[in-house]
Amino acid sequence: MGFTAVLAVAVFVGTYIAIGMEKVNRTIVSMSGAILLLLIGVVSLKEAVTTYVHWETVGLLFGMFTIIAVLSEAGFFTYMALVVAKKLDYNPYRILVVFPLVTGFLSAFMDSITVMLFFATLTYELSRLLKFDAIPVVVTEVCLANVGGSSTLVGDPPNVILGLMLGFSFNDFVIHNTPTAVLAALGAVAVAYVQCRKHLVAGGSIDRQALLAMDPAKAIKDTRLFKLGLGAFLVAIFFLTIHAWVEHNLHIPLTAPLAPLIPAFFILILGGQRTESILRKIDYDVLLFFIGLFVVVGGMEKTGAIHALADLIANVFRHQDLALVSTLMWFSAVSSAIVDNVPFALSMVYVIKGIAGQVGVPGLAIMVWAVSLGTDIGGNGTPIGASANVVAYAAMEKHGHRIGWPRWMRLAVPQTLVALLICNLGLALKLWLGFY
Amino acid sequence: MHVLFCVDGSEGSDRALERGSVWLKNAGIQAVVLYVSPEVDERLRHYERLYETELREIERLFGDQGHGLEVAVKARDRLKALGLQAERKVRQGDPAEEILAEIREGRYDLVVLACDATGTIEEPRLGSVAEQVVRGAPTSVLVVRAGPR
Numbered sequence: 217m218g219f220t221a222v223l224a225v226a227v228f229v230g231t232y233i234a235i236g237m238e239k240v241n242r243t244i245v246s247m248s249g250a251i252l253l254l255l256i257g258v259v260s261l262k263e264a265v266t267t268y269v270h271w272e273t274v275g276l277l278f279g280m281f282t283i284i285a286v287l288s289e290a291g292f293f294t295y296m297a298l299v300v301a302k303k304l305d306y307n308p309y310r311i312l313v314v315f316p317l318v319t320g321f322l323s324a325f326m327d328s329i330t331v332m333l334f335f336a337t338l339t340y341e342l343s344r345l346l347k348f349d350a351i352p353v354v355v356t357e358v359c360l361a362n363v364g365g366s367s368t369l370v371g372d373p374p375n376v377i378l379g380l381m382l383g384f385s386f387n388d389f390v391i392h393n394t395p396t397a398v399l400a401a402l403g404a405v406a407v408a409y410v411q412c413r414k415h416l417v418a419g420g421s422i423d424r425q426a427l428l429a430m431d432p433a434k435a436i437k438d439t440r441l442f443k444l445g446l447g448a449f450l451v452a453i454f455f456l457t458i459h460a461w462v463e464h465n466l467h468i469p470l471t472a473p474l475a476p477l478i479p480a481f482f483i484l485i486l487g488g489q490r491t492e493s494i495l496r497k498i499d500y501d502v503l504l505f506f507i508g509l510f511v512v513v514g515g516m517e518k519t520g521a522i523h524a525l526a527d528l529i530a531n532v533f534r535h536q537d538l539a540l541v542s543t544l545m546w547f548s549a550v551s552s553a554i555v556d557n558v559p560f561a562l563s564m565v566y567v568i569k570g571i572a573g574q575v576g577v578p579g580l581a582i583m584v585w586a587v588s589l590g591t592d593i594g595g596n597g598t599p600i601g602a603s604a605n606v607v608a609y610a611a612m613e614k615h616g617h618r619i620g621w622p623r624w625m626r627l628a629v630p631q632t633l634v635a636l637l638i639c640n641l642g643l644a645l646k647l648w649l650g651f652y
Numbered sequence: 653m654h655v656l657f658c659v660d661g662s663e664g665s666d667r668a669l670e671r672g673s674v675w676l677k678n679a680g681i682q683a684v685v686l687y688v689s690p691e692v693d694e695r696l697r698h699y700e701r702l703y704e705t706e707l708r709e710i711e712r713l714f715g716d717q718g719h720g721l722e723v724a725v726k727a728r729d730r731l732k733a734l735g736l737q738a739e740r741k742v743r744q745g746d747p748a749e750e751i752l753a754e755i756r757e758g759r760y761d762l763v764v765l766a767c768d769a770t771g772t773i774e775e776p777r778l779g780s781v782a783e784q785v786v787r788g789a790p791t792s793v794l795v796v797r798a799g800p801r
Contacts (some may be wrong), residue, residue, distance in 0.1 A: 288706050294713065341710060341713075341716055437709065607696050
């Protein structure tokens, strides 16, 4: 390995460690790593811009972030939570089961961090009124948000990366990941109910007046914006579903990133005075984080080190499809509980691309499903395993409810293990049927 | 006498507040109740900045004044019930550092706080916040054991 290759590996490892230590903002870390690689000549600016930075991923994320910003500004999440709570008659046990299913469903299509930012706060507020312990509900909501995020192309950034970089569409994820994710979600929520049903309600008088005064419609701050946002969201999902057919049959370049970008730009044009406020809510930090990471991991890939790792894995698991797929899933799960799942998923793109196509290994698709399920769901295991976990954990602490690692893991690990076991069975079944 | 009561919403700090105020109620004190909110994780702070309006709206909808303010207000009201006039304050940051900063700024004559003290009379062990305040405070500190009698 030449000197520049050694430097590229060092920058890659250093970036990963610095992101994991969380002493410096991760966007600054990833951009610094990228700039360092440019300065030492591992990657040229042209290569970075045209080869390694995957602009489709950045574009798709920008589109989805814009739509979510509009929905948040309009009061969508609060409205959703209050409508559901009212339909459940404000029963804490029903809230324990249904709220996580709601966060799982929403996270299948939206950024789970934003979903959990709002739902952790809303669950805490409801728990104050209804006198139940919010912690088990919030932890279960986070677990289901991560499981839900694994079910579609747009559910979680790792899926966006895996899908777009390796050529898998929204419909591919729906057909192959969604059924497994749904069963995993049901398994996880069943575990949560068994764990928490005896100790959920703290007792004490409930302020029925305050509950009756709670009108979900009051949560909608701007009805026009609410309708625009919901419309844009539904259009984006519709475009994601049909884009491959449109490109192939009508020869209109409706690519996956354009699916949310087109409705997003329509909202910005129609947003009027709200447009500036919407633009301020877009998480540019994450977009820059991705751009930096693409260059850092790309530089690593250029050295051939990732390909060497892929060859090693292919040799070890030759003609052992189930072992390879299961190992990929569990390795992804354990890793994403410890390290940030975005750089991990980006690295795994190159690893499984290197493995696929070799003699005696299964097709690329089944490895994509294994890595996506493992990466997204494994992050549940610890409070730092995913950004949604960090945000929910910190939100509860801010409200005076310190969860602590032991309690988080006691609640989340059983749910996560059951979800992952179900996913492993699902992957085994797919291999056996040859349906992937 | 200017007295600072440090509270954190726990049962222990409630007991310390009650015992301290019973001991001091005839001393003609001016009391301040202080709650220190923990430092918010950087990532949460980032998202709170993006959605500040929406999150405040949720608090308004639910009549939530914020946990810190609620704890401080409750503590102040308990002192009032015992006949003591008190102000309430909320700060954010490292608990021991913020308490010490408040002590320096407020020029208190006495600080009252709880601790989950362990150990023996010969080798007492204070909680970390109580220990830092005792070591760093330029004034007297009354540490009230948080456990039940």
